[in-house]
Amino acid sequence: MFDKLLANLHFLAAMLLFIIGFYTMLTDSNLIKKVIGLNIMDTGIFLFFISLGYSGGPAGGEANPLPSALMYGGLAAAVSLTAFGLAMIVRLYKYYGTIDADEIMSKRGEAE
Amino acid sequence: MSHLPVLILVVYFAAALLLPLLAKLKNSFPGWGALAVTSLALLLSIASALYVGENGPYSYFPGGHGGPGIEITVDWVTVLMHLTINLVGLLILVYSLGDLKSELHPDSLPAYYSIYLVMLAALNGLVMAGDLFNLYIFIEICTIAACALVAIKPGKLCLEAGLKYMFLSTLGSGMILLGIGLVYMVTGELNMGALSEAIPLAFSSYPWNIYVAMSLFIVGFGIKSALFPLHVWLPDAHASAAAPSSAIHSGLIIKVFIIVVARLIFQIFGANLFAAIPAPEVILLLSTIGIFAGSVLAIAQTDIKRMLAYSTIAQISYIFMGFALAVPSGIMGGLLHIVNHGIMKSMLFLAAGAIIYKTGIRKIDELRGIGFRMPLTMSIFSIGALSMVGIPGFSGFISKYYLAFGALEAGKPIYVAVILASSLLNAIYYLPIVVRAFLGHKEGKFVWDQLPWPMATAMVIMAAFNLLFGILPGSLLRLVELAATALLS
Numbered sequence: 001m002f003d004k005l006l007a008n009l010h011f012l013a014a015m016l017l018f019i020i021g022f023y024t025m026l027t028d029s030n031l032i033k034k035v036i037g038l039n040i041m042d043t044g045i046f047l048f049f050i051s052l053g054y055s056g057g058p059a060g061g062e063a064n065p066l067p068s069a070l071m072y073g074g075l076a077a078a079v080s081l082t083a084f085g086l087a088m089i090v091r092l093y094k095y096y097g098t099i100d101a102d103e104i105m106s107k108r109g110e111a112e
Numbered sequence: 113m114s115h116l117p118v119l120i121l122v123v124y125f126a127a128a129l130l131l132p133l134l135a136k137l138k139n140s141f142p143g144w145g146a147l148a149v150t151s152l153a154l155l156l157s158i159a160s161a162l163y164v165g166e167n168g169p170y171s172y173f174p175g176g177h178g179g180p181g182i183e184i185t186v187d188w189v190t191v192l193m194h195l196t197i198n199l200v201g202l203l204i205l206v207y208s209l210g211d212l213k214s215e216l217h218p219d220s221l222p223a224y225y226s227i228y229l230v231m232l233a234a235l236n237g238l239v240m241a242g243d244l245f246n247l248y249i250f251i252e253i254c255t256i257a258a259c260a261l262v263a264i265k266p267g268k269l270c271l272e273a274g275l276k277y278m279f280l281s282t283l284g285s286g287m288i289l290l291g292i293g294l295v296y297m298v299t300g301e302l303n304m305g306a307l308s309e310a311i312p313l314a315f316s317s318y319p320w321n322i323y324v325a326m327s328l329f330i331v332g333f334g335i336k337s338a339l340f341p342l343h344v345w346l347p348d349a350h351a352s353a354a355a356p357s358s359a360i361h362s363g364l365i366i367k368v369f370i371i372v373v374a375r376l377i378f379q380i381f382g383a384n385l386f387a388a389i390p391a392p393e394v395i396l397l398l399s400t401i402g403i404f405a406g407s408v409l410a411i412a413q414t415d416i417k418r419m420l421a422y423s424t425i426a427q428i429s430y431i432f433m434g435f436a437l438a439v440p441s442g443i444m445g446g447l448l449h450i451v452n453h454g455i456m457k458s459m460l461f462l463a464a465g466a467i468i469y470k471t472g473i474r475k476i477d478e479l480r481g482i483g484f485r486m487p488l489t490m491s492i493f494s495i496g497a498l499s500m501v502g503i504p505g506f507s508g509f510i511s512k513y514y515l516a517f518g519a520l521e522a523g524k525p526i527y528v529a530v531i532l533a534s535s536l537l538n539a540i541y542y543l544p545i546v547v548r549a550f551l552g553h554k555e556g557k558f559v560w561d562q563l564p565w566p567m568a569t570a571m572v573i574m575a576a577f578n579l580l581f582g583i584l585p586g587s588l589l590r591l592v593e594l595a596a597t598a599l600l601s
Contacts, residue, residue, distance in 0.1 A: 018290060025279055034279055041286045048293050067296070070245050074289060077252035081282055084256055088263055088275045095268040104272070 010051040017044030029101040031089045035082055042078040046071045116160040117172060117186050117240050120153045120194070124233035128226045135222035143209045146225040150202045150232065157194035157236075164191050169598065171242060171305070183242030183303055188594040189447075193239040193371055195591075196451050199577075200363050200458055201232045203570045207462050208356035210564030214469055215354040220264055227264065231257040231360065235368045244292045244302045247372065251288060255281045255336075258365050261357040262349045273348035280345045284335035291328035294321045307380045315385065323389055326381055330391060333373035337366040339395070339432055340402025343425045347409075350421035355465020358417060362424045363458035367431065367450045374435045374446075378599050383438050395436035400530050402429030407537035415474050416464045419541060420457070423500065426534065427453050433527060434515050442518025443596040444589075449511035451588065452581060456496045456508060459574040463493040466567055476545060483549035486561045490549045492571045497542035499578055502535045507581035510589075 005012065021041025025034050049071050053064040089099055096104050127149040134141040164170070169187035205228065216224055234254035241247040259281065263274030296302060298318040299310040315322045331342070338346040346366075350358050377386050386392060406426030413419040427449070434446025466489045467473055467482065483490040499506035512531055519527035561568065581588050 018286070022283065022286070025283060031275070038279070038282050038286075041283075042289075045286060045289050045293060048290065049296075052293065052297050070302075073245065073249050077249070077256075077285070080256055081252070081278065084259065085275065085278055088259075088271055088278070092268065092271050092275065095271070108272075 010047065010054075014044045014048035014051065017041070017047060020044075029103075031092070031099045031101060032086075034101075035085045035089070038085070039078060039082060042074065046074060049074070114160065114163045114167075114170070114186075115172070116156050116163060117184055117190070117194070117236075118174065120156050120160075120198075120236050121233050123149055123153055123156070124229045124236070128229040128233070131226045131229070132222045139218070139221070142222040142225040143212075146229055147202075147205055147209065149229060150198065150205050153232070153236070154195075154198040154202050157191075157198045160186065161191045161195060164188065181243065181303060182246060183305070184240050184246075185242035185304070186240055188591065188598040189371065189375065190240045192447065192451070192591050192595040193368065194236060196454055197232065197235045197239070197364055197368070200454050200574075201228075201235075201360065203574055204356050204359045204363070204458055204462070206566045207359070207465075207570035208354075208566075210566035211355055211462075211465055211469055215265055217266055224261075224264055227257050227260045228356075228360070231261060231365070235364060238368050238372050241372075242304050244295070244304065244307070248285075248289055248292060251285055251336075251369075251372075254365065254368075255285055258361065261360065262353045265352070265354045265357070267352075269348075269352040273345075273352045277345045277349045280335055280342075284332040287328045287332035287335075291325040291332065294325040294328070297321060304375075304380050308382070311380060311385075312382070322381070322385065326377070326385065326389065326391070329373055329376055330395070333369045337369040337373070337432075338425055338428055340398050340405060340425060340429060343402070343406075343428075346425060347418055347421040350424060350461075351415065351418040355461055355468065358421075358465070359458040359461040362421070362461055363454040366424070366428055367454060370428070370431055370435065370446075371450065374443075374599060378438075379601075383600070386438065392436045392438055395432055396524075396527070399429035399433040399436065400527070402426065403433070403530060403534045404537070407534055407541070411537070411541045413541075414476055416467070416476050416479070416545070417461070417474065419476065420460055420464060423538070423541070424457060426538070427457065427500070430512070430515060430531070430534075433530075434518055437515075437518045437522040437524070437527070439518050439521045440593075440596050440600065441514050441521050443599060444592050445511055445514030445516075445518050447592045447595055447599075448514055448585075448588070451592070452499070452507040452511045452578070455574055455577050455581070456499045456506075459492060459571060459578065460496040460500070462567070462571050462574070463489050463496065466561070466563055466571065467493075469567070470561065470563065479545060480548050484558050486563075487558070488561045488568060489563070489571065490546075492575045493549070494546045495575045495578055497546050499582065500542055501539045505579075505582050507578045507585070509582060510585045 018041055021037045021044060024037030028034055049067040053067040093099055096107055131142040131145050134145055172184040174182055234250045234257060237250040241250055259274045259278040262277055263271055298314040298321045301307050301310050335342045350361050403426045406422050410419050410422035413422060431446045431449050434442045499508035502508045502512045516528045516531050
């Protein structure tokens with residue numbers, strides 16, 4: 001059981017990263033931290049994919065290049081989403097003077 | 113092998129790059145350029161439909177390297193969706209030529225048209241991607257473009273709605289990508305045709321990977337297509353965006369994701385695996401709640417665009433219900449509702465946009481007597497409203513008829529009652545608007561709408577299609593039947 005876990009440690013790490021990122025995105029009220037959560041979640045997926053390509057023994061061996069190549073696409077998407085999200089947050093900061101989702105909600109409530 | 117489907121993508125992407133440059137020459141070029149390109153894409157999709165009609169469905173391998181690997185699948189589902197996307201996309205674009213100047217900053221117009229074309233390209237790509245990774249790339253393009261279409265309208269409401277949409281949509285994309293990884297892990301394949309053979313084999317040794325992947329796909333696409341209770345982003349995004357953006361969001365984007373997940377479930381996992389996790393039951397339950405909750409929330413709204421947005425949640429649940437019934441007539445009902453609701457909801461959003469353009473009124477209470485000031489717009493709105501309720505003679509009736517028929521065929525007559533009861537709920541919030549507009553006390557003289565011609569033309573053509581599919585649905589039904597058969601095969 002423990003050996004099996006140790007041999008698949010990379011999958012465990014990937015899932016942990018995914019869950020940490022997912023949780024941060026859903027629950028943190030700080031918008032920048034949400035974007036960071038997005039990146040942690042995507043990093044978990046990238047680690048998962050890239051570790052799928054590993055096919056050699058303990059000394060290294062050969063690796064399947066396809067998953068790594070695919071993750072270039074994933075990286076491009078993550079970078080664009082991060083840039084786009086940050087740009088929107090900057091604009092939102094100009095309107096409200098804060099990057100906290102809860103504060104924005106309460107300011108919006110006052111205005112109405 | 114025909115290059116037509118790929119040409120659609122090439123034309124859209126190339127034009128999206130060039131349009132902002134054309135704006136440097138003259139400000140009105142991007143709009144007309146986008147119109148020309150979308151018309152060309154519609155012609156290409158018609159030609160592609162004729163080609164498939166003559167030679168049957170086929171696969172296209174970019175670069176001509178032969179399969180399996182990166183593949184573009186052109187079957188009847190693709191044909192149906194290409195025609196719908198490019199037709200509705202073109203009509204919304206025509207409308208936006210008249211309307212956008214009043215809703216957007218003039219400097220952002222070229223960017224809007226550019227994003228709009230990228231959006232249409234991604235939608236066209238999504239319905240013909242034959243391998244999971246291209247699918248993922250198109251999903252991400254679609255996500256970014258869809259958020260940008262919301263956030264491009266000035267004002268903090270749109271920015272907030274766009275950001276909320278982006279975060280939730282990205283969660284969805286993340287889950288989908290993880291699902292792709294889990295499938296790839298046990299099969300070593302990304303091509304959908306190869307996967308449909310590899311998955312039953314992999315299932316016998318790694319059932320959990322397949323179960324979890326399928327659940328991740330359903331939830332991920334559920335967020336993107338606003339399956340209740342994953343719809344929280346939708347009302348803000350659809351209500352605050354500019355009228356043409358709302359129309360394309362409600363009319364096309366969320367539905368394309370349903371098509372994609374239906375294709376994944378029925379074509380690569382198969383209906384048996386779908387029923388093994390109790391997914392059909394769960395989706396049927398959620399869509400029933402969604403139908404009622406969406407309608408009840410729509411009744412409570414005072415803003416006309418928010419009301420239409422909540423109505424979309426109810427209507428999208430019909431489509432999910434049709435697919436979850438997993439019988440031919442249910443799927444036909446779902447596909448029909450994708451086409452019919454795509455046209456009628458876009459039409460309603462455009463009509464609401466025309467009212468806001470002309471009078472600035474957003475509150476439903478203030479629409480009293482508007483039928484005397486904007487008779488054309490309100491007639492079109494009434495056609496859409498009656499079609500939503502499902503009055504015979506309008507296209508909404510045909511799709512509800514097939515959905516009810518599907519519920520009977522699946523041996524679940526309770527859902528016929530759900531469809532009937534929800535039609536009454538639809539009547540509660542749509543008909544008072546129509547009645548108030550035409551029968552409310554008359555203010556001043558009767559005048560025609562005096563809308564810019566692109567807005568009026570687009571709405572009239574949509575109304576004509578709605579009536580055409582309501583009264584003479586023959587050719588649409590034949591196409592939808594072919595698509596439903598292709599989806600289940």
